[in-house]
Amino acid sequence: MNLNRLSYFAAVVDTGSFTRAAERLGITKAVVSHHVAQLERDLGTSLLIRTTRRVHPTEAGIMFHARCGLILREAEDAFGELAQAAVKPTGTLRITAPNDYGAAVVAPVVAAFAARYPACHVELTLSDLMMNLTSGKIDMAVRVGWLPDSSLQARKIGSFRQILVGSPRFADRIASALEPDDIADLPFISNTALRDPLVWEFSRGDPDRRAVQMQARVAVDTTPGVLEVVRAGGGLSVLPEYLVANELASGRLIQGLPDWSLPSGGIYTVYPAARFRPPKVTAFAEMLIAAVLQQN
Template identity: 30%
Template sequence: MDRLTEMEAFATVVDQGGFTDAARKMGISKSAVSKHVSSLETRLGARLLNRTTRRVSPTEIGLLYYDRARRVLNDAGEADSIVTAMHSAPSGLLRISVATDFGVNHLSPILGSFLRAYPDITVNMVLSNRYVELVSEGFDMAVRIGEAEDSALRVQKVAGTTMRMVAAPSYLESFGRPDRIDDLNEHKLLHYSNDSSGNMWTLTAPSGEKRQIRTAGWLTVNDGQSLLNAAISGLGIAYLPSFLFADAMREGAVEDAMPDLPQETLGIHAAYPPGRCTQPKVRAFIDFLVESFADRDEDW
């Protein structure tokens, strides 16, 4: 007889507390269950179950065998599930957490293409600059900007961006262009209030030295697009990712306030819970992102 079937019959008898309920659970006859268990005991040369007219319970050695057999059966079931999942078409609800600026400017415009390509997937995209706990908050994945800090998650880079200080030509004409990092203390800075470091920018000097600049800002707001709008209006210097200001810079609405400083490069990552098998809907969306942003350099 099949060894896994014998294990399953024995484990189900233990789980259900008897042959009748085990037969009902497995969808076979009571006599078939009994034959599988008897064959297992004969092959092992050990009695695994104590049988009385009222109840069935595992012997001491049967209990030890049950623990190992249940692990084997669970692993076998998981193996079957992995193969089934890998061959199934992407479908179901895909819940994504996305950094607000990137979601509004770059994900929202292309979501239609993804949904048309995968009509069996529905998307719930939550725009937030808050760091969400994917598993406990019910998200399938997140798109995050910057370093991948959570080692408990799997991460794949989908694009890159650079950070620059930008200001309107009118502001630079009125207040001058800062030549050195220390000159920023004399300028009107526009800060991002969700930054965990507070009103502090980490910059790289031409020498390669990392400098942390903490200055009072003329405006603090928790939205990157609003900071860009303020910079375009000539209100000060903003430190923003290039995916946000690239169009404005091409149009001449803002300029690099300190072009001689080395650019800070940030990765744009897809983060998702670990597991032996990535859900088809998650894999489909990550592949879509990689393909969509493949032609973008880190100055976009």
């Protein structure tokens, strides 16, 4: 199959117009129209709905466009890999990471990577939503917590503790809470980005496990937002150690139930399914792993 036709079709969908697609590609509208029509004939299905104002993909076109992105990115990376061989990474590196971990850990690594490899351009997307890695628009994701089963390629590069914390405003009540049940009535800040933000299982050795149902005084949809409410004295919450270590060391936050542990989460690099990874991805992953190991 002619890969140019895939790029022409993808450009039409991305721009919503044969004219704008031709302008982006630097060719004539007639060439774009001809090759897209030939692609539809080759596939035996309509990919686009053409109107006087805009071009829209059909249901089949939407599915095929998602695949095209991945195919074209892999082709681009394959040519780049052959051309560059073992030289320094080049091109655009697109990474996604959660808001909290991305800002605290990934962003400094991005800065170091950009300084080390000036031929690379980095696009870092911080979002607590899991972006679709099969679209071909993301080279690598950093994810924390617990990974769902998927066909993606993942590697665990570290782990983190979860800690019950509160502001000094609650110092007396935190100090008097010796058992998990003692915190059930304390004001709690729930993180609605989590699957089950109000039930927490504490353990003190394998046989001694206690699940506590918390009562939310405030609900926040991002982990950094939860931290700010806790800092301001809104209540207690469970937060990852990488986000609160400095706060605990400085006394701005206090740990609750220090003799009890919460389940640890994992730190993962996740990649689209592919036969190879471009040098830019491998180089960044190595720098991130080094940073995680240094923290631990």
